[in-house]
Amino acid sequence: MSDAIIKLTLPDGSSREYQKGITGKEVAESISMGLARAALSVTVNGDIIDLDRPINNDGDITINTWDSEDGKYTFWHSSAHLLAEAVQDLYPEAKFGIGPPIESGFYYDIDFGDQSISQDDLTKIEQKFLEKARNKNEFERRDVSKDEALSFYKDRGNEYKVDLIQDLEDGTITFYEQGDFTDLCRGPHIPNTGIVKAIKLTNLAGAYWRGDNDSKQLTRIYGISFPKQKMLEEHLNMLEEAKKRDHRKLGKELGIYMIDKMIGSGLPVWLPNGTRLRRTLESFLRDEQFERGYKEVITPHIGNLELYKTSGHYPYYQDSQYNPIEVDDEEYMLKPMNCPHHHRIYSHELRSYRDLPLRLAEFGTVYRYEQSGELSGLSRVRGFTQDDAHIYCTHDQLKQEIKHTIDLTNHVFDTFGMPVDIRLSFRDDNDEKYGGEIELWERAQQEIREVADEMDLDYTIAPGEASFYGPKIDFIIRDAIGRKWQLGTVQVDYVMPERFDLTYVGSDNEKHRPVIIHRAPFGSMERFTSILIEHFAGNFPVWLSPEQVRVLPISDDQNDYAQKCALQLKDKGIRVEVDGRSEQIGAKIREAETSKVPYMLIVGAKEAEDDTVSVRRHRKGDIGTFNFSDFLSDLTEEIDSKALPEED
Structure with missing residues (x-):
């Protein structure tokens, strides 16, 4: 094979030959123009790179769109730069630390100097962000020497970027520019800012530079962005739903x-x-x-330190482990694995x-x-x-x-x-x-x-x-x-x-x-x-629910029948409680609903006489009166089958 030809393997396992130096965009175009229009970056041999970067070696290649993790990573990385550009316009004295993409969105750590910003300021930053995005500026990559990079940021009084550059090797440093904003960055980025259509700055937090409590505390601005406004609206709706489902709230x-x-x-x-x-x-x-x-x-919950030295968990994961405990001239550890x-x-x-x-x-x-x-x-x-x-x-x-x-x-x-x-x-x-x-x-x-x-x-x-x-x-x-x-x-x-x-x-x-x-x-x-x-959302399927059935006698006269039903349920291994309090039946039902008990059995004089139960299903209400043995049979079948809750 000629040195001028490289072989690239696609995610489906198929391979294609291309001229050495081909770009990711050109590879995407060779597959389909639709894919090329949707492409945000490419991943070659595990490294995410810009679409216009040349590819010179054989390897695996993936075209990254919004629907992929690497695509979102690229999109949110670029959005962090857009956030910094917007802040630079609004707060010219601001100095920038780091601005990475994260699992869901991005953040940027910023030193605002003598100025302070609050949650109320985020709206105007969002507006400036979108204004900058609409310029459709390309993200341009430029190699710079270490001396040039240091000089650039020393001239601007940005000690944070200078600190980062000190750790970098000469010959490995790149700047990215879009519009009037320049940042120290290794990439990758999307083709241009216009791809970003929607933004929400979600939170402000304090962050010590490089996590050092003795260093200056910067302002961390969190955000998330999307290629469509509808996606942002769906995301915000999801966040509202997530709040309702928060396990810390429901767990309590x-x-x-x-x-x-x-x-x-x-x-x-x-x-x-x-x-x-x-x-x-x-x-x-x-x-x-x-x-x-x-x-x-x-x-055991502890083990001899030598065990974890042999496995490599100590000291390899030492920072995430508790200190050894000295016992009889030997050292033990709380078990990390x-x-x-x-x-x-x-x-x-x-x-x-x-x-x-x-x-x-x-x-x-x-x-x-x-x-x-x-x-x-x-x-x-x-x-x-x-x-x-x-x-x-x-x-x-x-x-x-x-x-x-x-x-x-x-x-x-x-x-x-x-x-x-x-x-x-x-x-x-x-x-x-x-x-x-x-x-x-x-x-x-x-x-x-x-x-x-x-x-x-x-x-x-x-x-x-x-x-x-x-x-x-x-x-x-x-x-x-x-x-x-x-x-x-x-x-x-x-x-x-x-x-x-x-x-x-x-x-x-x-x-x-x-x-x-x-x-x-x-x-x-x-x-x-x-x-x-x-x-x-705490509404567990019946087989998993901590309390599967609650029996609710209408009056004290039905307590004995309620206990009889509960005993038969317990004999089948069903988790059941009886609410025998002298409370109105409506109050008992409301409490059972709040506790998310799947089934409520309401028993009054007629049910006790007929050996039946009036059944309520959580979130559905009354579902009818059943012979108790029939209800028990149906319930046992539902539990044994591990049936999932029906969608509302």
Whole structure:
């Protein structure tokens, strides 16, 4: 092949040959003009670059539109520059720190000097932002020397950019310009500012420069932007809906959990309703695991420091772990991960190829040190329980075991009505980030991709997103209002068998290394529960609801019949309460509705005489009077089928 020709591989696996130096825009045009019009940037071999940048080497290429993560990243990166340009016009003395895209939008840290801005000022900044966007200025990239970059910002008195430039290598520094605004930036950016049609500046916050409490506090302006005004309106509606579903609010109202300062920040306490919910989730997964050949284990909450040094979790993740505890001249740590304990379980006896695959599972509590400002309800905590499992298998068994874990994970999210996007997270060319032999990595990545193809999965590939010990499959779920959450993961590990010297005796009577699959559908019971609360807005399906039925006697005369009904429900394992208070029936109904109890059984004199119940369904009202045995049969069937709530 001539040096002037390069081969680019598209996401569908097809390859095309192009002249060396072709741009991403030209590649998009060669596929379709519609794609070219929608293109915001391209990702080549894991790096996102501008559409007009030349491509000189073979590799994988993805054309990034708004519908892709890399496309949004590019769009919001450019929007951060537009925000800075608008601020520069309105506040000429402002000095700019950093302005990155984030998961949902962007921010810019700005030193406003002696001026101060408030939430009320954001509207005029938005208006100036849109004015600048309508100019349709192109984002122009320019290479600059380190001396030129330093001189540029020293002349403007911007000590923040000077500080950043000091850490950069000469020959790697670029400026981007749009209109009258210039910024230190490596890119990428969208073709021109006119693509941005809608903006909402959402919040103001203080941010110390480089996170150093001893440095100056800057003003951080958060925002989000869209290529259409309608998208912004939909986003704002989603935010309003999200407020109603906030698990911190509903968790308190429904008695799911509490955070108590005397116990400790970030250490949730599961209340009775939350404990019922969590145990139901655990039982669901435990039953599935049992049927699929998993063996459950329990490991301690602390471990010898040497265990985590062997695994590499210490000191590699030292900043997120609690300090070691000295005991009897040895050092122990609060458990940051379950996997090292499982590896020691594997190695405590000689294993044969006939013992494999060995599937060890645990609901194991681990502890991580999170900054106090990052703690949030159940979603970001310092102590949490993982639904961890580690599968030890031969190389020949690997593909089949990956299929089993994918099948289980998909089944879990299907049960909760959560659509799944699948991402194959592979290594990039930075060898320093990864352990193990490259040949084993290539084999594992090939096998993961073959599994995805054989299972006809719709997936994307993300170079550079692999764990340090192996490639992985990430499951990104979408909740009821369209938000995405990365939850389940399946990771292939060739590193830990080496670190822990794990072996099995093969059919040739020689010792071999097993392969390890790390697997956790829920990920964290705490975080998954927070998502589940918001997904269902607290209106759980009956099988999951902490309280499934509440019996409401109209008067004290029906208390005995109410208790009789409750006992029959309990005999079937149904979670039921009786509201036997001397209150008006209307008040009892309102309280049950507020508590989001799926079924209310109203029993008066006629129901007690006829052995019937008048049934109310949460959010639906009266659904009729039923013979009690018929209601019990229908309810049991609904619970056993794990039926999802009907949409309103």
